[in-house]
Amino acid sequence: MSVRRVRYYLFLKDILILSITSFGGPQAFLAMLLERMVKTRSYITEEELWELNALCNMLPGPSSTQLISAIGFRVGGPNLAYLALFVWILPATILMTSAALLISFLQENTPGALKFARFIQPMAIGFIIFAAQKTISKMVKTTEAMVLMLISAFVAFFYSSPYIFPVMLIFGGLSTSIKYKNQPKSEEDKSLVIKWSNFYLWAGVLIIAAIAGAITKWQPILLFENFYRNGSLIFGGGQVLVPYLYTEFVDFKHFLSSEEFLTGYAISQGIPGPTFSISSYIGALSMREFGSTGFIMGGLIAAAGIFLPGIFLIFFVIRFWDQLKLYRPVRAALEGINAVSCGMLIAAAYLLFEPLEANGLNILFILGTYSLLQFTKISSPMIISAGIVLGILANQFLG
Structure with a gap:
């Protein structure tokens, strides 16, 4: 060898x-x-x-x-x-698909089974608020970015359509790219050489999936297109993915309940690997009508859809990145894109809290989770495990 x-x-x-x-x-x-x-x-x-x-x-x-x-x-x-890529995403994909199978099984066979997750659902919102605070402090540095963040949060509050998000991202990027003169000058290489094959691959898959889904109306193809489109639009990591997926699969298509979504998000915070693995959980539950095969198929389709576009794009850009990063408009556009993504996070915290009962206990768990993340070194898996144990105990003794 x-x-x-x-x-x-x-x-x-x-x-x-x-x-x-x-x-x-x-x-x-x-x-x-x-x-x-x-x-x-x-x-x-x-x-x-x-x-x-x-x-x-x-x-x-x-x-x-x-x-x-x-x-x-x-x-x-x-x-x-x-x-x-395959080795990296496989364990988390298996875990989250298995979690979807378990949640569905418990719901079908044990009335009120999700009561064990009564505390990790508000805890999930605590995770979102913590992620939002960290992301905003890192990405929002100017008054213009703050305004864009608030506008995008306002829009996301009142227009819960998955199609408004790409429009806001484009608007955000264009609105700050015009300030490119504020970026430090560099020696821009005018002879930028671009190899387009991976870009064509990314765009081709997106177009073919959209057309095939529109023609066939077959659930697996529609599901792949949904996740592939979302994976092509998410800036800012897994926490920014949450409002997109919640809007599309809970509010818009009703494939999952809010309770199921929050439970899955909390579980995803307690396992290793990529945070985008929550997509496998959502994909599996979206295909539950097809039985056990549907769960497995849905989990794999969602994983392929959410991870492939980012990989095609990194392979496309990495070949000419050293030249592209010298262009000031490109760097300036990121300010607006990141600000809009932060606005989506703020909206996500509200949209996820809205279905929960606004009682003191839920608020206590939201604030308690945020405080543990912010002020202690207790790991996410330990926090989630404690929430599950408390939920089981409360279900046992309080009903």
Whole structure:
């Protein structure tokens, strides 16, 4: 076996270890990548890691998954990158699809089964508020960005259609790109060379899925198109995905109840791997009418739909990123895109709270969860586990 092949196997083994141990959010994930990929294995340099991380955060899609694939691309080209993607998302996809099967089974066979999740549903909102606060503090730096954030939150409050989100993102990006002169000057290379194959692949899949879904009305194709479209529009990570999916699958299509959605989101915060894995849970429940096969098919279709567009786009951009990042309008547009994404997060916290009973206990768990995340070092899985245990005890003794 060649030295190169051994290195590739070792790389995939490292990805698998990360996929089952990466608790703690993006900061912990980056620290683990730095330790394993840079300091221990020397797959890339530390400078390359931060550069790739910045690039992935500037593109739509799951940034952690894109970063894993981008490192794989640098180490061994596209084939290794796709294998790394598969290894990275598989454990979380299996866990979230299994969670959907379990939730559905409990609901069908045990009346009031979701009472065990009575506390983790408001806790999920605490996670959203914490994510919103962290994201806003990082992304909203100017008055213009603050105004855009508030406008997008207002629009999302009153127009709960999945089609308003891409319009707002485009509006946000255009409104700040005109301020490109405020960006520091750089030596812009006018001879920008772009290889369009991966862009055509991304756009082609999107168009074909939309046309096929409109013609056939077949649920698996429609589901793939839904997730592929969402995966093509999400800037800002898994927390920004929540309002999109809630609006589309709970408010708009009624594939899930608010209770089921909040339970799934809370569970996704307690497992390792990419936060976008909540898509597998939603996809599985969206196909429940097809039985056990539908659950598995729905989970896999959702995973493919949500993760593929970001991977196609990172492979497209990474080839000319060193030139593209020199253009000031590109950098300026990100301010507005990020501000709109933050507005969606604010709206998500409200939209998710609205179906819950506005009692003191729910508010206590929301604030308590936020406080634990903000002021302690207790891990997300421990917080979620405690909420489940409390729910089981309350269900046992209080009914």
